[in-house]
Amino acid sequence: MSPEQPEEPIFYVCLTAKSNFIMKRFYMFIPAMLCIQFAMAQTTDWQTYYEKSGKIETPGYQETIDYCNQLASGSKMITFTSFGKSAQGRELPLLILDREGLSNPQAIHASGRTIVLIQACIHAGECEGKDAGLMLFRDLAVKNINSKILKNVSILFIPIFNTDGHERFGPFNRINQNGPKEMGWRTTANNLNLNRDYLKADSPEMQAWLRMFDKWMPGFFIDSHTTDGADYQYVLTYLMEIYGDMDAGLTGWTKNTFVQQLETHLNAGGYPVFPYVGFRNWHDPRSGLITEVAPPMLSQGYTALRNRPGLLIETHMLKPYPLRVNATYECMLATLEILSNESKNLNSLIFKADQFVCSDSFLNTPFPLRFETSLKDSAMVSFLGVEYNNVKSDLSGGDWFQYSKIPATLNIPYFSTANPSVSVKLPYAYIIPAEWTTVIDRLKTHGIKVSELPRTTKIKVKTCRFKNPKWQQNPYEGRHPMTNIEFDDIEETRSYSAGSVVVEVMQQAGRIIPHILEPNGNGSFVYWGFFDATFEQKEYGESYVIETMARDMLARDPALKQEFELKKAGDTAFAKNPQLILNWFYNKSPYFDNRKGIYPIGKIFDLKVLESIRSE
Numbered sequence: 001m002s003p004e005q006p007e008e009p010i011f012y013v014c015l016t017a018k019s020n021f022i023m024k025r026f027y028m029f030i031p032a033m034l035c036i037q038f039a040m041a042q043t044t045d046w047q048t049y050y051e052k053s054g055k056i057e058t059p060g061y062q063e064t065i066d067y068c069n070q071l072a073s074g075s076k077m078i079t080f081t082s083f084g085k086s087a088q089g090r091e092l093p094l095l096i097l098d099r100e101g102l103s104n105p106q107a108i109h110a111s112g113r114t115i116v117l118i119q120a121c122i123h124a125g126e127c128e129g130k131d132a133g134l135m136l137f138r139d140l141a142v143k144n145i146n147s148k149i150l151k152n153v154s155i156l157f158i159p160i161f162n163t164d165g166h167e168r169f170g171p172f173n174r175i176n177q178n179g180p181k182e183m184g185w186r187t188t189a190n191n192l193n194l195n196r197d198y199l200k201a202d203s204p205e206m207q208a209w210l211r212m213f214d215k216w217m218p219g220f221f222i223d224s225h226t227t228d229g230a231d232y233q234y235v236l237t238y239l240m241e242i243y244g245d246m247d248a249g250l251t252g253w254t255k256n257t258f259v260q261q262l263e264t265h266l267n268a269g270g271y272p273v274f275p276y277v278g279f280r281n282w283h284d285p286r287s288g289l290i291t292e293v294a295p296p297m298l299s300q301g302y303t304a305l306r307n308r309p310g311l312l313i314e315t316h317m318l319k320p321y322p323l324r325v326n327a328t329y330e331c332m333l334a335t336l337e338i339l340s341n342e343s344k345n346l347n348s349l350i351f352k353a354d355q356f357v358c359s360d361s362f363l364n365t366p367f368p369l370r371f372e373t374s375l376k377d378s379a380m381v382s383f384l385g386v387e388y389n390n391v392k393s394d395l396s397g398g399d400w401f402q403y404s405k406i407p408a409t410l411n412i413p414y415f416s417t418a419n420p421s422v423s424v425k426l427p428y429a430y431i432i433p434a435e436w437t438t439v440i441d442r443l444k445t446h447g448i449k450v451s452e453l454p455r456t457t458k459i460k461v462k463t464c465r466f467k468n469p470k471w472q473q474n475p476y477e478g479r480h481p482m483t484n485i486e487f488d489d490i491e492e493t494r495s496y497s498a499g500s501v502v503v504e505v506m507q508q509a510g511r512i513i514p515h516i517l518e519p520n521g522n523g524s525f526v527y528w529g530f531f532d533a534t535f536e537q538k539e540y541g542e543s544y545v546i547e548t549m550a551r552d553m554l555a556r557d558p559a560l561k562q563e564f565e566l567k568k569a570g571d572t573a574f575a576k577n578p579q580l581i582l583n584w585f586y587n588k589s590p591y592f593d594n595r596k597g598i599y600p601i602g603k604i605f606d607l608k609v610l611e612s613i614r615s616e
C-alpha cells in the first residue's frame with residue numbers, strides 16, 4: 001500500500017472501486033447510514049468485555065477484534081485496520097480515531113492535528129492499556145465524552161501488539177500480578193521480547209511496527225505496561241526521555257511542560273505519580289532511587305531518538321486490576337488533554353528537531369551513544385512508599401523484603417543525572433557493502449533512507465579492526481550478543497560493489513543510524529551479532545605444513561623468533577597449546593586472512609568524497 005492510499009479497513013467495511021454504480025448508491029444512503037449509526041450508538045451495548053465481567057477479566061484476541069469492529073461501525077470517526085501480521089499469522093490491530101474520519105497519515109498531518117500513538121500489550125500479560133484504551137475510544141467517539149480534545153489530536157491505538165503472546169492466555173502468566181483473571185504471555189510465539197527488539201527488529205511484529213511508525217510518524221507515543229519490583233503506594237509510575245538522549249527542544253518541552261502538567265492532572269485526579277525508577281539495591285527503596293536513559297531497543301527510547309516524545313506507563317502489579325485500568329485511562333486522557341492544548345507547540349518543536357538532524361550542526365555535535373547515571377549527584381525526594389523490613393531468609397539465605405500495607409513517606413536520595421559515557425563524532429555517511437543484505441533490509445525497515453552505488457566504486461573510508469572479541473554464552477533475545485567490543489580505528493580505500501548502500505546521517509532517522517552502525521552503539525548490530533561471520537577464521541594450515549614453514553620463518557627472521565619467545569614466556573596457555581602456536585605462525589604468514597576482524601561498514605568524513613559518490 002503506498003503512503004498516499006488511505007488505510008483499508010480490512011476487518012469491517014471493505015469498499016472496493018469495482019462498481020461505480022454501487023458506490024453512487026452507497027453515497028445516496030450515507031444520510032440514512034448516519035441515522036442508523038446514531039441509533040446504533042443509542043441502542044448498542046457498548047460495555048466492554050472487561051466491564052461486563054465486573055472488571056475482573058480482560059478480553060482475548062477475538063473479543064478485542066470484535067469490539068474494535070463494533071467501534072468502527074458505531075462511529076464515523078473510527079477506522080479499524082491492521083498494520084501487519086504476527087509470526088503466527090494474526091492481524092496486528094490498529095484503530096484510528098480522527099474527528100473527520102481521516103485514516104491516512106498525510107491527510108491528518110495536513111489537518112495540523114497531532115497524531116498520538118497509544119500501544120498496549122507489547123507484553124501481553126500487561127493488559128490495562130487494552131481495556132483502558134477500548135473504553136477511552138468508546139467514550140471519545142461514541143459517547144462524546146471529552147471529545148473536545150479531538151480538535152487538535154488524532155489517535156492511533158494498538159490494543160494488542162503482541163497478539164501471539166496474548167493468545168497464550170492463562171491464570172499463571174504473571175506470578176505477582178493482582179488480576180485480571182487470565183492474561184497473555186510476555187513474549188511472542190518465537191519467545192522474543194518485543195520491548196528489546198526496537199533496533200534489531202528480528203520479529204515480524206516489530207518489522208511491521210517500524211514500517212507503521214515511519215509511515216505515520218506520530219507526534220507522541222504512549223506505551224502501557226505493568227511493573228514488577230518493590231512495593232509502594234503509587235498505582236502508576238511513568239518515564240520519559242528527559243536525561244539527554246532526545247533533541248534539546250523536545251527535552252525542554254517534555255520536562256518543563258508536559259511532565260509538569262501530567263503530574264498536576266494525575267495528582268488532581270487522585271493518582272499521585274512518580275517517575276518509573278529502579279532502586280540502588282533492588283527491592284530496597286531506602287537505598288535510593290535511580291533512573292536511567294532508555295536504550296533504543298526499548299520503545300520510548302526508540303521514539304525519543306526519532307524525535308517523538310514517548311511516555312512509558314508502568315502500573316503497579318500488586319494494585320487491584322480495576323484501579324490499574326482506571327489509572328491508565330486517566331493517564332491516557334490527561335495526556336490527550338495536554339497534547340490538545342500543546343499541539344501547535346509540540347508540532348513546531350518536532351519540526352525543528354527534524355530540521356536539526358538534517359543540519360551540519362547535528363554532525364558537528366558529539367553524539368552520545370551511551371549514558372551513565374551519576375551516583376555522585378542526587379537530590380532528596382519524598383517517595384510514597386510503604387513500611388517494610390529486610391530480614392535474612394532462613395530458606396534462601398538471601399535478603400527477604402517484607403512489605404507491609406502501612407503507607408510511609410520515605411525521604412530518600414534520587415539519582416537522576418545521566419552523563420554521556422561514550423560519544424562519537426558523526427560521519428557524513430556510512431557505507432554498507434551490498435552483500436550485507438540483512439543489515440540493509442533492516443535499515444530500510446526502520447524507514448532509513450539509503451542510496452545505492454550504481455557501479456563498483458573505490459572509496460576511502462574510516463573503519464576499524466576488532467580485537468579480543470567475546471560473546472556471551474547464554475542466549476539473549478535469540479542471539480549471543482558480544483560482551484567485548486574493542487577495536488583500533490583504521491583508514492583504507494575499499495572497493496564497494498554496485499548495490500552497496502550509502503546511508504547519509506543527515507536525515508529524519510539520523511539519531512537512530514549511529515546506534516545501529518557504530519560498533520559501540522547502544523544495541524548496535526555488531527553487539528547483536530549481525531556481523532559475527534567477520535570474526536571467523538576460515539582458512540587454516542595443516543600442522544605438518546606449518547611445522548616446516550614455521551621453522552623456515554624463524555630461521556629467516558630473528559625479530560620473529562624474539563617475538564615468539566616473548567609470547568611463549570608471557571602466555572603459558574599459548575605456550576602449552578600446539579594448535580595456538582601453529583596458528584600463530586599461520587597468522588604471521590602471507591596466507592593469513594587480512595580481512596578477518598575488519599568491520600565491513602565504512603564511514604565517510606570527507607564531504608568531497610560523499611559528493612563524488614552522489615554524482616555517480
Ligand SMILES: [Zn+2]
Binds near residue numbers: 123126225226
Ligand atoms: Zn512490560
